[in-house]
Amino acid sequence: MTGPDFHELVGDDLPEEELARLRRAHDLLLAAGPPPELSPGLEQPPTLDTDVVVPFLPRRRRGRGIGLAVAVGVLAFMLGSLWGTEKHDFDADRTVQMHGVGAHRSALASIEIGDESGENIPMVIRVRGLPPLSKRGSFYELLVTSEGKQLASCGVFNTKAGEPTQVRLSVPYRLGKDQTWYDGWVVVRRVRGSDDAPVVMTT
């Protein structure tokens, strides 16, 4: 179980009793691990037809399409607002939206995928709200996934504080609009010296 250095967080100038209280909270945080990220549909308060006894949220399989459509629409609008005024000359065939998880839940990203007829598929990832990784040799990595399993890397990047990041990537394999061999994307953080690569963004 690793985590931040307790003394770096709280200093050493507190009374012993208070230090012990904070230490206990620190230990419990480490033991608990990060809270899970709810999908956008589950973040919303209950919405239901009041005349029928049904689960207050649409059942996952029934309502997933509607929920996703709304979430994607909102996300697309937000991303459009964020980056709509930026100039770029990338000709995208399709766009995939991503959102942050855990401590990065406010982060947003879009992946624009270009022409897939060639050998190398161009794409542009635009990211906002991910903290820059200042430790040398640390970076974010974009991967495609299937049922949560990370399958193939699409490239690496870092971000700048306070600014949207736009990075061109290229992958030597076809992704395919029908997504037959994968079902999602993630961004993981890789910090030099650590084997842990937590997911910080997902589709």
Add this chain to the structure above:
Amino acid sequence: MELALPFPARLPGRAEIATIHTMSVHEASDGELMRRVREGDRGAFELLYRRYSRPVFGLALRRLGDRGRAEDALQETFTSVWRSAGSYRPERGPVAPWLFAVARNAIVDRLRQRTDTTADVPEAAAAEPGPPDRAEADWISWRVHRALEELPPAERQVIELAYWSGLSQSEIAEFLNAPLGTVKTRTRSGLSRLAGLLEEEELR
């Protein structure tokens, strides 16, 4: 307070959510919310959901290991809360353990469904509560995640960045574009508040 629905005959709907604006998340206790839910108050139900959806989902995800099934368990849990609010007895204990038990039942139901549909998986024991250490770990996560929901957003953000993003205090300050001293102060006060919340719960 609005409405006089007979004991929850129906689940809440969006149209009549009125109390949410008059009752802040930090104002009402869990017990007060449950009392209102029992009376059919949709706003109270929403607040309860906001407080507990993440802990419930976290518990379900750990036990079921599948996001979709965990989402089902989350929905089932709160459906049960709405329908069974009348069975909650404040004199028997606080809301958190009661809701923990409701969630665990919904999760066990899903584990049973899985073992019923896949005959070759000999996991009948998995439907039981599990080893004490796992139950203890579940309970710790539940309490901590529940307490995190109570922190002011600014304190919660620095705590989450410090503990689960691997960022140093300086990196958090740079990321948030805030003075290092502010980050340190928020971290310390967030930890102190969290400690207080966890202590309060232990005393209940």
